Amino acid sequence: xxxxxxxxxxxxxxxxxxxxxxxxxxxxxxxxxxxxxxxxxxxxxxxxxxxxxxxxxxxxxxxxxxxxxxxxxxxxxxxxxxxxxxxxxxxxxxx
Numbered sequence: 001x002x003x004x005x006x007x008x009x010x011x012x013x014x015x016x017x018x019x020x021x022x023x024x025x026x027x028x029x030x031x032x033x034x035x036x037x038x039x040x041x042x043x044x045x046x047x048x049x050x051x052x053x054x055x056x057x058x059x060x061x062x063x064x065x066x067x068x069x070x071x072x073x074x075x076x077x078x079x080x081x082x083x084x085x086x087x088x089x090x091x092x093x094x095x
Contacts, residue, residue, distance in 0.1 A: 007031070009054045011038070011047050018042045021051040023059060031059035033067040049080045 001022065002008065011019030019038040025031035033055055038048045056065045068088075069077055078084065 001035075005034075007055050007058045009051050009058065011042075011051060013042070019047045019051050021055045023055050023065075025059040025063060027060050027063070029063060031056060031063040031065045033065055036067065036073075048076070052080070052082075 004024075005022045006025045006027070007021070007023040009021040010017060017039075019042065020035065021033060022035040023031050023033045033052065036048060036051060038051070052065070056063070059065070066085075067077070067082075
């Protein structure tokens, strides 16, 4: 997963990894933010928002940043200014 990512952004506290963003992008049109995680002890400090901003900046601010929210995080994204896009289709992973 890490080897094939186009963009990886990390957040650290005195060297300790406390947050990570992993994305796949063409650096021109779209950026799929496939993973966003912040250590529970560091949440609600703007770290996730900053990881998203840095990921988007690295991919190119003219790209459309896309992500699929984990159910527990669905309410987070509108609060940081992301727009809900209801038109999405998928072919689920095969077991």
